[in-house]
Amino acid sequence: MTPAMTHHITHHLPEPMLADYAAGRLGHAFSVAVAAHVSLCDECRARLAAHEAAGGAVLETLPPEPVSDDLMARVMARLDDPAAAPPEPPAPSSIFPGPVMAALKGRPPRWRSLGMGIRQSLLHAGKDGSLRLLYIPPGRAVPDHGHEGRELTLVLQGAFHDETGHFGVGDIEVADASLEHTPVADEGTPCICLAATDAPLRFRALVPRLLQPIFRI
Amino acid sequence: MTGEVDTISEETRLLIRVRDGRDRQAFAALFAHYAPRLKAMLRRGGMGEAQAEEVVQEAMLAVWHKATQFDPTRASASAWIYRIARNRQIDIFRREGRPVPDELTESPPPEPDAADALALDQETRRLRAALEALPPAQREMVERAYLGELSHSEIAAATGLPLGTIKSRIRLALERLRHELKDLRQP
Numbered sequence: 001m002t003p004a005m006t007h008h009i010t011h012h013l014p015e016p017m018l019a020d021y022a023a024g025r026l027g028h029a030f031s032v033a034v035a036a037h038v039s040l041c042d043e044c045r046a047r048l049a050a051h052e053a054a055g056g057a058v059l060e061t062l063p064p065e066p067v068s069d070d071l072m073a074r075v076m077a078r079l080d081d082p083a084a085a086p087p088e089p090p091a092p093s094s095i096f097p098g099p100v101m102a103a104l105k106g107r108p109p110r111w112r113s114l115g116m117g118i119r120q121s122l123l124h125a126g127k128d129g130s131l132r133l134l135y136i137p138p139g140r141a142v143p144d145h146g147h148e149g150r151e152l153t154l155v156l157q158g159a160f161h162d163e164t165g166h167f168g169v170g171d172i173e174v175a176d177a178s179l180e181h182t183p184v185a186d187e188g189t190p191c192i193c194l195a196a197t198d199a200p201l202r203f204r205a206l207v208p209r210l211l212q213p214i215f216r217i
Numbered sequence: 218m219t220g221e222v223d224t225i226s227e228e229t230r231l232l233i234r235v236r237d238g239r240d241r242q243a244f245a246a247l248f249a250h251y252a253p254r255l256k257a258m259l260r261r262g263g264m265g266e267a268q269a270e271e272v273v274q275e276a277m278l279a280v281w282h283k284a285t286q287f288d289p290t291r292a293s294a295s296a297w298i299y300r301i302a303r304n305r306q307i308d309i310f311r312r313e314g315r316p317v318p319d320e321l322t323e324s325p326p327p328e329p330d331a332a333d334a335l336a337l338d339q340e341t342r343r344l345r346a347a348l349e350a351l352p353p354a355q356r357e358m359v360e361r362a363y364l365g366e367l368s369h370s371e372i373a374a375a376t377g378l379p380l381g382t383i384k385s386r387i388r389l390a391l392e393r394l395r396h397e398l399k400d401l402r403q404p
């Protein structure tokens with residue numbers, strides 16, 4: 001079960017991204033970020049369900065394609081086989097929604113220092129983008145960075161603000177390639193974010209570009 | 218405009234029978250209706266004949282096993298089966314599996330409000346009628362988007378379908394569910 005919502009979420013996912021998630025068209029990193037935000041946000045949960053209703057309407061109106069004669073018998077024969085059940089998704093923790101727990105494979109984050117007290121735990125890096133957790137001490141800034149593609153940043157603990165607004169738990173920032181932003185963690189609690197990109201990041205100040213392949217950021 | 222129907226759709230009723238009674242006959246009827254449509258959807262997405270049938274099998278098995286989570290105030294049978302099939306498809310084809318949002322409850326409340334389920338079903342029918350009423354070129358774009366052939370940003374965000382009312386309905390159902398869960402958790 002998902003934890004009770006503690007914060008009024010004001011930053012949501014754009015409609016086309018929810019629709020693409022519904023249609024299975026997002027890469028893995030973005031899919032985790034979308035599923036994690038929806039876990040925390042009933043507004044986007046309802047919007048996603050509306051897109052699934054549209055997907056369902058399309059499914060209903062498709063000209064059916066006949067299936068093999070024995071397909072139904074094969075499925076009926078497996079109904080009592082417990083091994084045929086799809087795997088259960090992992091339960092959320094107090095900080096990490098289920099989809100993030102799945103990306104962590106149920107283990108605690110393996111934090112690596114990025115300097116200045118900032119830490120990251122890389123969860124996924126591939127052609128379709130990267131996924132990591134960021135740990136930002138209170139009041140600390142994440143160095144100015146741009147990105148090749150889009151970046152989603154979901155707050156899981158604490159809060160941050162940047163040139164575009166203030167983001168608390170459950171809020172998601174959607175940045176495109178043109179946004180050069182400097183997120184600063186609020187005073188008080190350290191800020192933990194889930195950051196997903198659909199292209200590799202390029203940091204300006206923190207780590208020289210040459211080191212990027214080593215740190216895989 | 219379609220005439221108002223005052224009963225829940227046949228498919229949603231079948232799915233409720235599967236959920237509440239593990240009813241194999243109802244499941245067979247759902248299979249007969251959805252398996253050929255799911256196959257058509259997967260084939261449109263570029264999948265081969267045998268592979269598409271493989272995914273249809275797994276998706277329908279997931280329908281059987283996950284039916285306990287079906288809540289007709291938040292989804293019609295078609296929407297719910299569309300979701301389950303997408304999840305299974307990606308689980309099978311991606312090493313990392315499909316990330317899915319946390320469920321709100323382990324199981325839906327024992328007696329979801331019948332009027333709410335009917336209202337959602339009527340919205341679903343209106344949505345389908347709106348889809349069928351779109352000009353052919355626009356309808357094709359919407360279909361391609363939900364079949365996974367185009368991204369929604371490629372079709373300029375607006376799908377041409379009125380999703381606002383169905384969203385509001387589901388939002389209300391979620392609020393009610395949150396409220397009930399809170400009451401349940403009171404000491």
